[in-house]
Amino acid sequence: MKKKTLNIIKNDPWLEPYSAAIIGRHEDALRKEQELCGPDGKLDSFANAHNYFGLHRQADGSWVFREWAPNATGITLVGDFSKWKQLKKYALKPKANGVWELKLKPDAMSHGDYYKMIVSWDGGSGERIPAYATRVVQDETTHLFSAQVWAPEAYKWKVKRFRPDTRPLLIYECHIGMAQEKEGIGTYVEFRDKILPRIAADGYNAIQIMAIQEHPYYGSFGYHVSSFYAPSSRFGTPEELKSLIDRAHELGIAVIMDIVHSHAVKNEVEGLGRLDGSYDQYFYGDGRREHPAWDSLCFDYGKNDVINFLLSNCKYWLQEFRFDGFRFDGVTSMLYYSHGLGQAFGSYDDYYDGGEDTNAITYLTLANKLIHEINPHAITIAEEMSGMPGLAVPVKDGGIGFDYRMAMGIPDYWIKTLKEKKDEDWHPTSIFWELTNRRADEKTISYVESHDQALVGDKTVIFRLIDKEMYWHMMKDDDNMAVARGMALHKMIRLVTASTINGGYLNFMGNEFGHPEWIDFPREGNGWSYKYARRQWDLVDRKELKYDQLNNFDNAMIHLISGVYNFQSLPVVKLWEKDDDQVLAYMRGDLVFVFNFNPVKAFTGYGVLAPAGEYEVVLSTDSADFGGYGNIDESVRHLTQTDPLFAPSGREWLRLYMPPRSAQVLRLLRPEPKKPKRTPKK
Template identity: 50%
Template sequence: MDTAEVTAPVTAAEPQLPLVQQDPWLAPFAEVIRRRLARFEQRLTEIQAECGSLARYACRHQQFGLHYDARRRGYWFREWAPAAEAVSIMGDFNQWDRHYTPLARRADGVWEVFLSEQTFPNLVHGSRYKVHIVAANGARDRLPATVRRVVQDEHSKDFAAQVWRPEQPFQWTDQQFRVNNYVKEPLIYEAHVGMALEEGRVGTWREFADYILPRIQAAGYNVVQLMAVAEHPYYGSFGYHVANFFAPSARFGTPEDLKYLVNEAHRRGLAVVMDVVHSHSVKNEAEGLGNLDGSDNLYFHKGERGKHPGWDSLLFDYGRPEVQQFLLSNLRYWLEEFHFDGFRFDGVTSMLYHHHGEGTAFTEYAQYFGPEADDDAILYLQLATALVKECKKSALLIAEDMSGLPGLARPLKEGGIGFDYRLGMGLPDFWIKTLKHQRDEDWNLGGLWHQLSNRRAGEKTVAYAESHDQALVGDKTLSHWLLDARVYSSMSRLNSPDIETVRGVALHKMIRLITLGAGGEAYMNFIGNEFGHPEWVDFPRQGNNWSHHHARRQWSLADNPDLYYHAWLQFDKAMIALERRTRFLNAGPARLLHTDEDNKVMAFERGGLVFVFNFHPERSLPDYRIFAGSAGSYVPVLDSDEPQFGGFGRITAGIKHFTQPDEHGTPFLSLYLPTRTAQVLQRVK
C-alpha cells in the first residue's frame, strides 16, 4: 500500500466480507464496504431486469450516432440532448445547410432522423458531417457524442465527424488468441503510437504494427499498453484530454489500421491493453461533450463540481444512468470492435474522491470511507470491471491510483472494486526523488526495501521504475538523471568510460532489476526506456516551435552495439527472459535475506531465485556471506557485470555455488560482489 502508517484498528464485531477478514484494519469500515457492495448488487439487478445482462445494457453506441439500416437503405441518426430546443444534422451531403435536415424530439429527450439513400445519395463512406444544436447557450455546430470517426481539416484545423463504412470490413485472424495462453504475469510495454518512430513526425497504427511490435516481441514483453487511442484535439495532451470517446485517433490512421495493429499483436502473442480515460474529458465544446445540449450538466456535474481544478477539464456525473451507460458502452465498444484485451484506467484517484486527491496525503483508512469518497464513481468502477469481465473473462484491468484504496484490486464479491492490478506509483516517485536528492553512497537500503515491499497483501501490483510521467518535459528519464549530459557525449563503448558513466550504466541496470524482482506481481516499461532513451518527452507545441525532436524514439541508439544503449537493451531482454522462464512474479512476495547498510548490500529470495545487489560505489566484496534461504547448490543465471551488458566481467560465469552452514546450521552462500553489480542465482533442484 503506497500510504503512510495508519492508527490501530477499532475493535469491531467479526467481519463477514472476505476483504475485511483479510485486513482487520478495515473492521471499523465494514459497514461502508457492505453498503457499497449492496448498492452495486442492487444496480446490477436493476440492469439485468431491464436488459437481461450488463453487456446488453452497455449498448448506447449501437443506438446513438449514425448507423446504417440495410433493410430501409439509409442511415438513422440519434442524439441525446434533452435540454436542446432544436437539433439538425448537416454535412457535405446537404451542402452544410443547418436547417435542411432537422431531427424530431422523442419524449425521452432523444432526437432522431432517418436519412434515406434516395433523398441523400451523397451520404456515403467518407462524407463529413456535424450536428447543429440550438439551446439556451445559443446555436452551435457540434460533434455527436458517440461519433466513431473524427477528422481534422488541414487548412481550417476544424474537426468534423466522418461517415465510416468501408466496402471491405476488416478481416480478423485472431480468433484463437486468448490472453491467458500468452500472459502468465503481465510484462507491460507502455507505448505511444505517434512518437514511436525515429523520424520527426507522427507515426501511424500500421507503422507501429510493422516496425515496433517486432521490437516489443523480441524484447520479451507480453502486453502492449497503448496510450492516446481515443481522439483528442490537442496532440500534446498525451491523449489524456479525450474529446471523442468512441473514435480512434485519426492522426494515426484509419479504424482498420488500428484493427490491423491489434490483430498483428495477437499474431505475435502480445495482448493489447488500452489506456482508457474515464476520469475526465476535454472542456473544448467544439470537439467534445461539454454543454452539448446547453444545460451545463448533460454528461458532467453542473457548475464548479464539474470542473477539475488541476486538469482544466470536465468531470463526469457517474450517478446519472445515461452517463453510466455511455461510459460502459464505451468499454464494450473497444473490447468488441477493436479486440482490446483490457484497460488501464487513468486517473482513478480523481474519480474516487470529491477532492480528486489534490493536495491530499492519505494517512488513515477513514479517508477512504468518509464523506470525501465519491460513491457514485465507486459504483461506476464496480460496474465497469464487472462488464469487462462479462465481455471478456480473461481481460486485464489495471487501476492508476495513488491513494492506496483498500480492495481496489480485489474481486467484487469480496467487497472490492474488481481490478486485477494496481499501479505501484510510489516506486517511480521514490527513484526520481532518490536520484535527485541523494548520493548513492547515502542510500538507505531499509527505506528502499520498504518501497519495494510496501503494498497491500492480496492485491497485485504493477511495478515500474519509470513511466511516461517521469519522462515528460520538466523531468528526466532515469538515464538522464544518472548521466546528465553524458547521455550525449559518453555513451560510446569504444572509449574508456569515465567514473560517472560507469556509475550511471551500472545503476540503471540495478534499479530496473530490483524493481522487477521485488516491486510487484507485474512489471511495466515505457517505450524506449528499456535501452535508457536519453531524453525527455516534449510534444510539438508553440514553445518548442512545433518540433518533433523530443516526441520520437531513437532506435538507432539501441541498435548500435558500440553504445551503452545497446548494452542496456541486452540486459533488459535478459531480465525479462529470466522472469518468463522462471515466473518468479507468480511466486509470492520477495523475502528479504540480507541487508548491510555499511557495505550497501541487499539480498532477497523469490521463486527459488536469490537476487544479490552491491550498491556500494567503491567497495568490491570477496567471500561475502549471504543467507541462502534454502540449503543446496546455486548457479548464476543473470549477472549485470557481463561485458555484453556494459560491465567488466568480474564475476566468473558458470560457477556452481554450494551453501555452507554457519555456526547455527543456517545455510549461507559465499560470493564475490563487485562494486555496483547485481547477480541472480538459481537453486539447482
Template identity: 50%
Template sequence: MDIGKLKAPYQITEIDPWLAPYGNDIELRMDRFKDKRRQLVGESASLKDFANGYLFFGFHRTKNGWVFREWMPGADEVRLMGDFNEWNRDSHPLDRGENGVWEIAMPGADSLKEGQNVKLWVRKGDNWFERLPAYSMKVVMDEQTSILCTQVWDAEKEYPWTDAGFTAVKPDAPLIYEAHIGMSQDREGIGTYREFAENVLPRIRDLGYNTVQLMAIQEHPYYGSFGYQVTNFFAASHWYGVPEDLKYLVNTAHSMGIRVLLDVVHSHACPNVGEGLQLQDGTEDQYFLAGGEGWHPAWGTKLFNYGRTEVLHFLLSNLKFWLEEYHFDGFRFDGVTSMIYHDHGLGSAFTNYDMYFNLNTDLEALNYLQLANELIHEVNPNATTVAEDMSGMPGMCLPIEQGGIGFDYRLAMGEPDYWIKLLKDTRDEDWNMNGLWYEMTTRRPQEKIIGYCESHDQALVGDKTIIFRMADAEMYTGMMKDYHSLTMDRAIELHKIIRLYTMSLGGNGYLNFMGNEFGHPEWIDFPREGNGWSYKYCRRQWSLVDNPDLKFGWLNDFDKAMISLAGEKKLLDDPAAVSLWIDPERKIISFSRGGLLFVFNFHNSYSEQSFFLHAHTTGEGSYKVILSTDEKRFGGPGLIDHDYIYQTAYTEGRGLGFNVYSPCRTAMVLERIGE
C-alpha cells in the same frame, strides 16, 4: 453477477483487519453499488447486455439505408448536415423520441457514404450551434482550421481478424511496454498505427514484453495533451491513421502473442465546445456535473456525473466498444485518484485510513469503477484492468464479491517517486537498505500491483529519466563504448540494477515506457508554441540503440535478458519475494522469488569476497548464475563467474547456503540446476 449473494460482512475486512472499524463504510459502498446495478439492469441481468449504446446511437446501416440517433434531452431541435446534403442545415431534421433520443431514418443505400463529413445542427432556445455526434467513431481534423469533424464510418463492416481464441488464453503476469504511437518513430513527425505495428511491435516482442499499453488512442484535438483531453470517446485518434489501421496493429500484436491494453480516460473530458461533449445539447449537466463541481480545478477539464444513468450507459458502452470492436485486452484507467475523491486527491498524503472513508470519498465514482470492472471481465474473463491510483484506496484490487473495486492491478506509483527522491537527495553511500526493501515490498494484502521505476511521467519536460538524472550532460559525450568516467560508469550500472531490483521485487507485474529500456536521452517535449512546434524531442531515436558503437545497446540487451528471464521463469507469478539477508553496512540485499535467488550489492566501492547466500527457500543442491548486471555483453567488467557451480552446505549458525563473490554495484540472479 448475482447481487443477492453480495452480503456483509465482506471478506475485505478479514483480508485487511485494519479495515474492521470501517465495516459500515464498506457496507454503504456495496449497498450503493447493488442499488445502482439494480437500477441499470435489475437483480441478475447482464451488464454486457446493457452496455450497447454504440450499437444503437450514432450511424448504422439498415436494410433500406441508414439510421442515426443521438441523446440530447436538452435540445429543442436537432438536424443532420454534411457532405451528403451539401451542408444544408434545414433538409434533414431529426424526430424527438422518449428520454430525449433524437432519430432520423435515411432510406437508400447511398443516402450516406463512408468518408462523408457530417455534423449536427442543434437549437437550444434561440441559439443554434454545431455539434459532433457523441458516438462518433471516426473523426478527422480540418488542416486549415484544426477543427474536428465526424466522418461516416460503418462499424458493422467486417474486419479480417485472425486472432480467434487469443483472448481465451489466461494471461501471464503482465510485462507492460507503455507506448505512444505518435512519438514511436525516429523521424521528426507523427508516427502511425501501421508504422508502429511494423517497426515497433517486433522490438517489443524481441525484448520479451507480453503486453503493450497504448496511450493517447481516444480522439483528442490537441496533440500535446498526451491524449488526456479526450473529445470523442469512441473514435480512434486521427493523428495516427484510420480505424482499420488500429485494428491492424492490435491484430498484429496478437499474432506475436502480445496483449494490448488501452489507456482509457474516463476521469475527465476535454472542455472544448462543439468538438466534444461540453454543452452537447446546450445544457452543462447532460454528461457532466453542474457548476463548479463539473470542473477539475487543476486540469481545467470537465468531470462526468457518475450518478446519472445515461452517463453510465455511455461510459460502460465505451468500454465494451473498445473490447469488442478493436479487440483490446483490457484497460489502464487514467486518473482514478482524481475520480474517487471530491477534492481529487490534490495535496493529500493519505496517511491514515480515515482519509479513505469520509465525506470526501465519491461513492458514485467508486460504484462506476465497480460496474466497469464487472462489465469488462464479463465481456472478456481474461481481460486485465489496471488502476492509476496514487492514494492506495483499500480494496482497489480485490474482487467485488469481497467488497473490493474489482481491478486486477494498481500501478505502484510510489516506486518511481522513491527512486527519483533517492537519486536526487541521497548520496550512494547513504542509501538505506531497509528502506529499499520496504518501498518495494509494502503493499495491501492480496492486492496485486504493477511495479515500475519510471514511466512516461518521468520522461516529460520538467522531469528527468533515471539515466538522464544520473549522467546529465555527459549523456551527450559519454555514450561511446570506449568512454569511461565515474559518472557514466555509475549511470550505466545503476540503470541496470534499479531496473532488475524493481522488476524482480516491486510488483506482480512490471511496466516500462518506450525507449527507457535503453536509456533514451533527453526528455519528451510535445510540439507547442514555446518550442516552435518542433518534433525534435517528441520521438524515439531507435538509431541510437541500433548503433553498435554506443552503450544504449548494452542497456537494451540487459532489459531483454531481464524481461525474458521474468517471462520464461514465471517470476512474477510468485506473489511475493522472501527476504534472505539485508546488510545495511555492506549495502547488500538478497532474496528469493519464483525459485530464483537474487543478490544486490548497492555499495559504490565495497566488494564482498564471500557473501553467504541463504538457500533454505529454494532448496539443497547446485546453483549457477544465470544473469548479472556485471556481464561484458551488458557493459560490465565480467567479474562474476557464470560457469562456476555452487553447492549448498549446512553451516553452523547460518544454515543452508553457499558463498558467492558480490562485486560492488552489481546484481546477480542464481538458479538451482541440480540436486
C-alpha cells in the same frame, strides 16, 4: 448483510471499523446494477448505447442516426451530402427522454462523407460532433474537426481468440504518434510493422497504448478526450488500428488501452462540453463541473445516462477493436470529491471520512464487473495514488474489481532517492521495504518510470544519473565514470524493481535502453517541433553505442522473469540485508537475487544465508555484454558451506564475489529425479 460476509474485511481486520462504509459501497453498486439491468439482467445486456446512438447503416443499406440531447430544441445534420447547408431532409425528430432520431435512404450519404450536427437550444445554437461518433478527422488547413461517415467492409480478424499471458504481466507502455524515428506523427501501420517486432524481441507480453481516444490537442498526451468512441485519426483508420491489435495477438502480445473516463476536454465544438447547450448534460452543473487542476470537465457519475455512455464505451472498445483490457487513468481524481488534491492519505480514516464520491465508486465497480463479464480474461489496471483499500479486490469480495493497481509510490521513491541521497546512503532495508510493502490481497504493477517521469520539466532515470555526459560519452570504447555509474545503477534499479513484483512490471518505450532526454510535444514554446516527440531507435541499433548494452540487459532480465511460470506469485523471501555494507539478497522460487549497492567496496567471499545446494549464475549486471566490467565469473558454480548454527533452518552460506554497484542472479540447481528402473520382460 453481515459485515463478515465480505472477504475484504476478513482479509484485513484493520478495516473492521469501516465495515459499514465498505458494505454500503458494495450494496450501492449492487442496487445500481439492479436498477439499470432489472432483477435478472446483466450489464452486458444493458451497456449497448453505442449500438443505438450515433450513425448506423441498416441491413437494407438505409441509415439511422440518434443523439441524446435533452436540452436541444432542434438538431440537423450538415455535411458533404448537404453541401454543408441545413436541409429539412437532414433534420432530426424528437423522441422520448431527450432522444433525437433521423432515418435516411441509402443514397442520402456515403462512406467517407464529412458531417457535423447543428444543435439549437433556447438562447443559442452551434456546431457539434456527435457524442457517439466512431470516426472524427481534423482538417489539415482549418484544424477544425468533423465526424466522418465510416462504413467500410468489416475487418477480417486473423486471430479469432486471444488470451493474455499474465504470469507475469510484462507491459510495454507506448504512444503511437511518438513511436517513430521521424520528426512527425507515427501511424498505426508503422507501429505494427516497425515497433511490434521490437517489443516481441524484447520479451514483453503486453502493450499499453496511450492516446487512442480522439483528442483535439496532440500535446495533451491523449488525456483531454473529445470523442470517446473514435480512435484517433492522426494515426490512421480504425481498420489499421484493428490490424495493429491483430498483429500483436499473432505475436502473443496483449493490447491494453489507456482509457480516460476520469474527465473530458472542455471544448464545446469538438467535445461534450455543451453538446445540447446545457452545462450539466454529461457533467456536473455546479462548482464541481471543472477539474481544479486539469482544466477539464468532470463527469456526473450519478446520472444513469452518463453511466450508460461510459459502460458502453468500455464494451465498444473490447468488442469492436478486441482490446484485452484497460488502464483507467486518473482513478484517484474520480474517487474523492477533492480529486485527492492536497490530501496525505496517511491512515484508513482518510478513505472513509465522507469525502469519497460514491457515484464514481459505483461506476468503477460496475465497469470492472461489465469488462470481466464480457471477457473473463480481460485486464483492468487502476492508476491510483491514494492507496484506497479494495481497489484491486474482486467485486464479489467487496472490492472495486480492478485486477491491478499501479504501484505509483515506487517511481516516486526512486526519483526521491536519486535527487536527495548520495550513493553511500542508499539503504537496502529501505529499498526492499518500498518494493514489497503492499496489500496482500491486491496485485500491483511495479515500475521504475512511466511516461510521467519522461515529460519535459522532469527527467528520466538515465538522464538523472548521467545527464549531459550522455551526449559525449556513450561510445563503447569511452570509459567515462559518470556513464559507468549511471548504467550500473540503471540496471540494478530495474532488476530489483522487476524481480519483486506481485502482479506485473511496466516500462515506457525506449527507457529499456536508456533513451536520452525528455518528451516534449509540438507547442508554441518549442516552435511546434517534433524533435522530442519521437523515439531515436538508431541509438540502440548502433552497436558502437552503449544503449545496445542496456537493451541487452533489459532483454535478459525480462526473459529471465518471464521464463519462470507464475513468477509474480512466488513468495519474496528475504535472505540478507545489511545497510552498512549496502548488500541485499532475497529468493523467489529457485532464483536468488543479490545486490551490492555499495559504490566503492567489492566483497570477496561475502556470505549470504541461502537454502543448501549448488548454484549457477544466470544473470549479472556486471557482464561485459551489458556494459559492465566482467568481474563476475559466470562460469563458476557455487556450493553452499555448512554452519552448525544455522543447520536447523536448512540454510547455509552462499559465498560470492560482489563488485561495487553490481547485482547477480543465481539459480539453485535441483537434482534430476531418478527415473524408475524398467523391469525386464521375462
